[in-house]
Amino acid sequence: QKEVEQDPGPLSVPEGAIVSLNCTYSNSAFQYFMWYRQYSRKGPELLMYTYSSGNKEDGRFTAQVDKSSKYISLFIRDSQPSDSATYLCAMSGTSGSRLTFGEGTQLTVNP
Amino acid sequence: GAVVSQHPSWVICKSGTSVKIECRSLDFQATTMFWYRQFPKQSLMLMATSNEGSKATYEQGVEKDKFLINHASLTLSTLTVTSAHPEDSSFYICSAGLEAEQYFGPGTRLTVT
Numbered sequence: 001q002k003e004v005e006q007d008p009g010p011l012s013v014p015e016g017a018i019v020s021l022n023c024t025y026s027n028s029a030f031q032y033f034m035w036y037r038q039y040s041r042k043g044p045e046l047l048m049y050t051y052s053s054g055n056k057e058d059g060r061f062t063a064q065v066d067k068s069s070k071y072i073s074l075f076i077r078d079s080q081p082s083d084s085a086t087y088l089c090a091m092s093g094t095s096g097s098r099l100t101f102g103e104g105t106q107l108t109v110n111p
Numbered sequence: 112g113a114v115v116s117q118h119p120s121w122v123i124c125k126s127g128t129s130v131k132i133e134c135r136s137l138d139f140q141a142t143t144m145f146w147y148r149q150f151p152k153q154s155l156m157l158m159a160t161s162n163e164g165s166k167a168t169y170e171q172g173v174e175k176d177k178f179l180i181n182h183a184s185l186t187l188s189t190l191t192v193t194s195a196h197p198e199d200s201s202f203y204i205c206s207a208g209l210e211a212e213q214y215f216g217p218g219t220r221l222t223v224t
Contacts (some may be wrong), residue, residue: 032211043204043215095211110211
């Protein structure tokens with residue numbers, strides 16, 4: 001069983017929709033949670049970083065962490081065609097240590 | 112935001128030659144840098160963890176004599192692919208750690224002919 005599970009999709013939504021992306025994990029030692037966006041043939045871009053449980057909002061993006069359920073989410077409001085990319089969740093147990101990644105979810109937002 | 116650069120962005124080399132890829136943190140100092148490899152439509156595969164001033168830690172299955180990593184300063188790490196073969200063709204990405212966050216470079220596409 002993988003330490004981090006993420007549905008690879010593909011996920012296709014109309015422009016303006018609310019997108020929900022999720023990851024589950026098995027290692028209770030994970031405390032640092034990140035979401036990255038990766039466009040084709042580019043390096044991943046850090047979107048959201050959360051420490052421990054809770055919610056964090058940045059513009060159209062909201063990240064949620066539920067450590068009791070070992071479940072993290074990324075919500076994208078008012079999705080745009082420019083949001084079409086692969087979204088990767090990543091997590092680590094200690095600050096600055098290696099990240100464990102999900103498989104990535106491929107998202108397409110249709111105009 | 113924190114910016115990480117990589118050079119070159121793409122390179123084509125002949126089988127048997129060596130290629131060096133540079134990773135720089137432009138506006139912050141990174142004690143730790145990471146090197147990844149990514150195949151099409153797959154997630155990132157960690158190759159090694161590089162700490163400034165010390166030897167890199169390689170993941171299981173990664174040949175340390177083939178993938179030489181040097182972390183010469185707090186802003187520069189290099190990956191040298193020695194005696195490259197066509198199966199080394201891939202997308203190589205570095206990241207630099209800033210406290211708990213990791214920032215990625217744009218990647219280097221290596222093609223070995």
